[in-house]
Amino acid sequence: MSDHQLYNEKIMDRFINPQNVGDIENPDAIAEVGAAACGDVLRITLKIDPDTHKVLDAKAKIFGCGTAISAADMAMSLIKGRTVEELENFSNDEVLDALGGAENWKANMPHKIHCSVLAESAIEEALKDYKLRKRKGIN
Numbered sequence: 001m002s003d004h005q006l007y008n009e010k011i012m013d014r015f016i017n018p019q020n021v022g023d024i025e026n027p028d029a030i031a032e033v034g035a036a037a038c039g040d041v042l043r044i045t046l047k048i049d050p051d052t053h054k055v056l057d058a059k060a061k062i063f064g065c066g067t068a069i070s071a072a073d074m075a076m077s078l079i080k081g082r083t084v085e086e087l088e089n090f091s092n093d094e095v096l097d098a099l100g101g102a103e104n105w106k107a108n109m110p111h112k113i114h115c116s117v118l119a120e121s122a123i124e125e126a127l128k129d130y131k132l133r134k135r136k137g138i139n
């Protein structure tokens with residue numbers, strides 16, 4: 001079975017109709033991460049409320065495969081409205097659950113799980129960037 005046949009409707013929908021593509025102007029956090037397994041690259045930008053520390057907007061740009069595009073786009077939707085503190089434990093399992101279920105991915109596409117880890121890593125790096133900017137008084 002090809003990867004295309006394994007992709008469920010949710011993955012395909014996010015791939016064909018992504019909702020969070022692009023770059024935010026004057027972001028409060030930026031992260032760029034790469035997947036060692038395949039060379040794919042993800043850049044995310046976040047707008048964060050300085051008082052509540054809630055993510056107001058999140059965008060992703062990716063040079064990568066279909067599942068990485070879907071996972072990054074879904075991850076951006078999932079983190080909007082959450083505080084930086086709430087995102088400390090954000091895991092790719094949440095992305096997998098929103099895109100058909102972690103068990104389904106583990107059973108049918110274990111070689112694609114790293115695509116969702118890319119999104120998790122980007123969020124982790126963006127939170128570090130946000131905190132660094134705060135410390136340096138950049139935001």
Ligand code: FES
Pocket residue numbers: 035037038039040064065066067068112114115118
């Ligand atoms: Fe590497 Fe999807 S195959 S990110």
